[in-house]
Amino acid sequence: MTGQEGPALRYGWTTGACATASTAAAYTALLTGTFPDPVEIVLPKGHRPAFALARERLDAGSAMAAIVKDAGDDPDVTHGALVSATVRRAEPGAGVVFRAGTGVGTVTKPGLPLPVGEPAINPVPRKLIREVVQRVAAEHGGTGDVVVEISVENGEELARHTWNPRLGILGGLSILGTTGVVVPYSCSAWIDSIRRGVDVARAEGLTHVAGCTGSTSEKLVERTYELAPEALLDMGDFAGAVLKYLRRNPVPRLTIAGGIGKLAKLADGHLDLHSKRSQVNFALLANIVGDAGGSAEFTHRVRNANTALEALTLCQEAGIPLGDLIATRARDFSLTTLQGAPIDVEILVINRAGDLVGHAPFEQR
Structure with missing residues (x-):
């Protein structure tokens, strides 16, 4: 499979696109005895990628096809993963029944766009797979009643590097994608994970969540509060994504924790904290x-300081509480961004060692 060329960076394809293509190849083989290779699919925005098969297997009752995911030039944790679909005939009238194979997670908590107990195959990939099953059935005389089992080789290990465990998706990865296309460094998957994290926290009835810029600030929050894992939002640089989504889907208390440099940017009115x-x-x-x-x-x-940390050190030596002052400005800007949503905000500012160097407490005690 070859990713689409962009102006500077190469596009890739989502796990959902790979699962759809694998399903198309496997169901075609189940009906005809032959695997199309490469196999072409049509994505929501009209892209027509062709995928080479990495593995295939056909027996009397099922067919399996697998594709190596190419994420293009995006640093995607699933780049190079083997995504497979095993297709079996189902009872008449069953339609498409989805199953989680090895390396694909199962939803165990409410708040996600899938019911508890369902395979973590998101709504758009499900729609694409149903459509490709209908197309193959029409072309080759099938009924379209099939069980589709999606697997990802080493998916359970890969999932440990994603938000899935916190979101209550256990046993492996989610099959994702809204367009089927991976745009390099678009950060859309990260922002979507933040939103799903808020959804799960609300569904769990949590009243306090924390947006942390990294692991060091998250450790400070863990030392300060006994929050459930679902309350810890891996905010990264996307303060705006946290604040804007909470504005529409409020949780009573929000802690934002991060380094002096990033939170100085938030204090200055920036919602994207990337350098x-x-x-x-x-x-x-x-x-x-x-x-x-x-x-x-x-x-x-x-x-004329070189870094915010240098400015902080100068102020600490002079007895000026720069960390607290930055935290207060960051809290005020966060509250302005929330536009009156019923959310109390606290800011924790840390240095590189993870020590608390600035604090703007919740206003409502």
């Missing part, structure tokens, strides 16, 4: 220090 899309505003830090009583000479030193 490529926002920078620390040292003029703002100098103004904050000046408002706190810093001399003109000292504020000049802060303005």
Whole structure:
């Protein structure tokens, strides 16, 4: 299979697209005795990728086809994974029955777009698989009544590097994709995971969630509160994704925890905290220090600091609580972004060692 070429980076295909193509090849072989290789499918936006088969097996009652996922130039944890579909005939009138094979997870908690107990094959991939089953059935005289079992080789191990365990998806990966296309570095999958994390937290009845920029800030939250794993949102750089989704789907208390540099950006009104899309505003830090009583000479030193951590160290030596001041501004901007949603916000600022260096507490005790 060859990913579509973009202007600079190569596009790839989702696990959902791979599962759909594998299903098309396996069902065709079950009806005709021959595997189409490569196998072409049509995706929602009109892409028509052709996938080479990596494995195939045909016996009297079932057919299996497998495809190696190509995520293009995106650093996708499932790049290179073997995605397979085993198709068996089902009872007349059954339609398409989905099963989780080895390496595909099962939904165990409410809040996701699938009922508890269902294979973690998301709605769009299910729709694509049903459509391809109907097409193959029409072309080759089948009934379209089949059991489709999707598997991902080493999927259970790969899933440990995803949000699935926290979301209550156990036993393996989710079969994902809304367009079938992986856009390199689009971050859409990460943002979708944040949203699903909020959905699960709400369905579990949790009243306090935490958005953390990384593992160090998450460890601080774990030391500070006894939150359920489902309450810990792997926010990364996407503060805006957390705040905007909570604005529409509120949880009473939100802790945002992160390093001084990233939260200085939030304090400056940035919702995307990645270094490529926002920078620390040292003029703002100098103004904050000046408002706190810093001399003109000292504020000049802060303005010319190389990093936010250096500015923090200078202020700690001078007795100016820059971490608390940044945290308060970040909390105020977060509350503004929430637009009056019934959510109380707390900010925890850390240094590289994971020590708390700034705090803006919840306003409602």
